[in-house]
Amino acid sequence: MTALDRVRTPRRRSVPKRLVAGAVLTILLVVLALVSLVWTPQPTSGIRILLKLQPPLSSGLLGTDQLGRDVFSLLMAGAANSFAIAAAAVALGGTLGTVTGLLAAIRGGWTETLTMRGCDVLFAFPPILSAMLLGVVLGPGRPTAVVAIAAFMVPVFARVARASGARILALDYILAARCAGKGAARIAAEHVLPNIAGDLLVQATLQLGLAILAEAGLSFLGLGPTPPAPSWGRMLADARTYVQLAPWLAIAPGAAVALAVLGLNLLGDGLRDRFDPRLRGRT
Amino acid sequence: MLLRRLIGLLLTLLAVSLLLFLVMNLLPGDPAAVMLGTSARPDTLAAMREAMGLDRPLPVRFVVWLGGVLTGDFGTSITYGTPVAELIRDRAAVTLPLAGLAILLSILIALPLGLVSAARRGRRADAVAGLFAQLGLALPNFWIGLLLVLVFASELHWLPSGGFPGWSAGLGPALSALVLPTVALALPQAAVLTRVTRAALLDTLAEDFVRTARAKGLTRREALLRHALPNAMVPILTILGLQFSFLVAGAVLVENVFDLPGLGRLVYQALLQRDAVVVQGTVLCFTALVVVVNFLVDLAYLRFDPRLRAAS
Numbered sequence: 001m002t003a004l005d006r007v008r009t010p011r012r013r014s015v016p017k018r019l020v021a022g023a024v025l026t027i028l029l030v031v032l033a034l035v036s037l038v039w040t041p042q043p044t045s046g047i048r049i050l051l052k053l054q055p056p057l058s059s060g061l062l063g064t065d066q067l068g069r070d071v072f073s074l075l076m077a078g079a080a081n082s083f084a085i086a087a088a089a090v091a092l093g094g095t096l097g098t099v100t101g102l103l104a105a106i107r108g109g110w111t112e113t114l115t116m117r118g119c120d121v122l123f124a125f126p127p128i129l130s131a132m133l134l135g136v137v138l139g140p141g142r143p144t145a146v147v148a149i150a151a152f153m154v155p156v157f158a159r160v161a162r163a164s165g166a167r168i169l170a171l172d173y174i175l176a177a178r179c180a181g182k183g184a185a186r187i188a189a190e191h192v193l194p195n196i197a198g199d200l201l202v203q204a205t206l207q208l209g210l211a212i213l214a215e216a217g218l219s220f221l222g223l224g225p226t227p228p229a230p231s232w233g234r235m236l237a238d239a240r241t242y243v244q245l246a247p248w249l250a251i252a253p254g255a256a257v258a259l260a261v262l263g264l265n266l267l268g269d270g271l272r273d274r275f276d277p278r279l280r281g282r283t
Numbered sequence: 284m285l286l287r288r289l290i291g292l293l294l295t296l297l298a299v300s301l302l303l304f305l306v307m308n309l310l311p312g313d314p315a316a317v318m319l320g321t322s323a324r325p326d327t328l329a330a331m332r333e334a335m336g337l338d339r340p341l342p343v344r345f346v347v348w349l350g351g352v353l354t355g356d357f358g359t360s361i362t363y364g365t366p367v368a369e370l371i372r373d374r375a376a377v378t379l380p381l382a383g384l385a386i387l388l389s390i391l392i393a394l395p396l397g398l399v400s401a402a403r404r405g406r407r408a409d410a411v412a413g414l415f416a417q418l419g420l421a422l423p424n425f426w427i428g429l430l431l432v433l434v435f436a437s438e439l440h441w442l443p444s445g446g447f448p449g450w451s452a453g454l455g456p457a458l459s460a461l462v463l464p465t466v467a468l469a470l471p472q473a474a475v476l477t478r479v480t481r482a483a484l485l486d487t488l489a490e491d492f493v494r495t496a497r498a499k500g501l502t503r504r505e506a507l508l509r510h511a512l513p514n515a516m517v518p519i520l521t522i523l524g525l526q527f528s529f530l531v532a533g534a535v536l537v538e539n540v541f542d543l544p545g546l547g548r549l550v551y552q553a554l555l556q557r558d559a560v561v562v563q564g565t566v567l568c569f570t571a572l573v574v575v576v577n578f579l580v581d582l583a584y585l586r587f588d589p590r591l592r593a594a595s
Contacts (some may be wrong), residue, residue, distance in 0.1 A: 117291075117294070117295075117298075120291075120295055121295055121298040121299055121302065123528070124295055124296075124299050124528070124570045124573055124574050125299070125528075125566070125570055126528045126529070126531040126532035126535075126569055126570070126573060127528065127529065127532045128532035128533075128535050128536065129531070129532060129535065129550065129566055129569060132535070132550075132551065132554055133303075133306055133307075133554070133562070133566070136310070136554045136555070136557070137306060137309075137310055209420075209421070213423055216423050216426075217423065217425065217536050220423075220425055220536065220539075221535075221536070221539065221551060236423075236425065236426060236429065239429070240429065240540070243429065243432060243433055243437060244437045247433050247437075250426075250429045250430070250433060251430070251433075254422070254423060254426030254429065254430070257421075257422075257423050257426065258418070258421045258422045258423070258426070259421075261420070261421040261422075261423075262417060262418070262420075262421035265417060265420055265421060266417065
């Protein structure tokens with residue numbers, strides 16, 4: 001290749017490394033979670049007391065817990081639990097928050113002031129505390145965990161949607177759409193939402209990671225899904241009793257949480273790099 | 284601007300206390316019945332409800348409670364039988380030093396890492412700091428706590444695995460009980476702060492005044508420390524303030540891992556026991572702390588950014 005060719009050939013835009021790493025990690029865990037719905041190496045509900053507290057590789061890949069259940073199987077089922085709760089919470093909180101934020105951006109005035117001050121009030125509650133409060137009010141279980149985590153997401157998405165939405169609403173083509181007689185709802189759905197979808201997607205990916213951390217925290221405190229539903233957080237809580245006897249019980253579920261969050265964070269950062277060139281290499 | 288912020292702060296706290304009161308008082312279950320047990324006779328139960336003021340309408344109870352809070356009377360716990368203000372004061376003696384130490388440690392980790400990362404952008408040191416930040420963001424703090432116990436308490440026997448001897452046992456034993464919880468609480472914070480410090484420094488390094496400083500003969504290091512860092516303090520402080528809420532939430536989990544008798548454990552146990560007065564008082568203190576810290580951060584802006592001083 002001559003020097004001239006090198007100049008002329010446009011360099012292919014490379015896909016950010018962390019986008020790939022994050023996507024691979026996330027897809028791997030989601031696949032494990034999906035597989036666990038139909039198959040796990042060992043059943044997660046059967047108690048095999050004779051095989052209790054076996055170290056890794058002696059019985060199963062990651063050993064067994066205090067009831068003789070296979071830790072790897074429990075982790076797979078725990079992944080399904082974590083991802084399902086996190087996804088439902090982000091979907092619920094994201095939808096409510098986006099609608100609220102867009103409404104504030106379009107209406108302006110008192111609607112905007114009131115909703116944004118409301119967000120400030122919700123933000124003042126430390127995240128786990130508000131989830132704990134709701135957990136006690138609604139009683140432990142999956143729906144509670146979803147609602148409790150979603151409640152914290154609403155103000156986050158409302159702020160993103162309002163800020164990004166306001167930027168789009170100030171553009172000329174919105175004025176054109178108004179002149180063409182389109183109503184606020186149609187403008188929001190046809191012009192604003194598609195243009196802020198990137199921002200929302202990045203936010204949703206990062207919030208999924210936070211939701212998985214929050215679910216693990218709630219389960220650790222006994223406010224997550226009720227047993228026998230496997231959950232990474234509760235596995236960690238149970239492991240505290242056996243920390244000296246069976247350290248792998250404390251290591252494996254925490255590593256699973258960390259890998260899931262790491263994957264989603266890398267994915268979110270990578271997506272942001274793609275969507276917002278101004279930020280490339282900054283975060 | 285300051286007055287408006289102050290009014291906003293008070294309104295936020297009022298809204299928080301109303302929300303909190305409603306949630307705790309709409310809970311199913313009767314505190315009087317919790318106190319007296321299931322075998323209580325109906326007339327004793329009624330007398331107890333009257334003594335606790337539970338027979339009065341909800342708005343009246345809210346005003347009475349809020350009036351008490353404003354004079355420092357948070358009510359009396361139904362499970363401990365002691366004034367809530369006293370409980371909060373005792374437990375704050377654990378949580379506040381823990382939170383303070385964790386903030387200090389996270390700054391001590393994050394500022395140098397962020398500085399090195401920004402100064403050596405794209406080099407190996409930057410990549411290492413980036414890896415630390417990614418891991419710090421992904422690891423749950425209660426898991427970090429468990430791992431620290433595993434290594435430093437169970438294996439090496441260097442530090443206690445949990446519990447708190449009290450400040451009366453002397454500074455040494457008390458502080459050694461706080462070392463592992465502080466590290467567990469500080470690491471995720473340090474990760475966030477490292478990223479923010481790096482980003483803020485890269486922003487200011489691109490500004491004209493940094494070029495001017497270099498042009499007048501300052502070395503890269505001098506320009507970074509004397510001109511870029513002070514200007515990067517505004518975003519760093521903002522995030523430090525916003526993260527305070529996560530720090531408080533983290534304290535709830537970490538205190539439970541280490542069996543520390545702090546505010547987080549107090550509110551957790553009170554929630555499980557439906558001790559509404561304790562929950563209301565403690566959560567209100569937590570949120571007040573969060574709101575006030577963010578207010579102080581706003582004030583600190585004025586110190587660091589002369590442009591904002593002129594605007595106000």
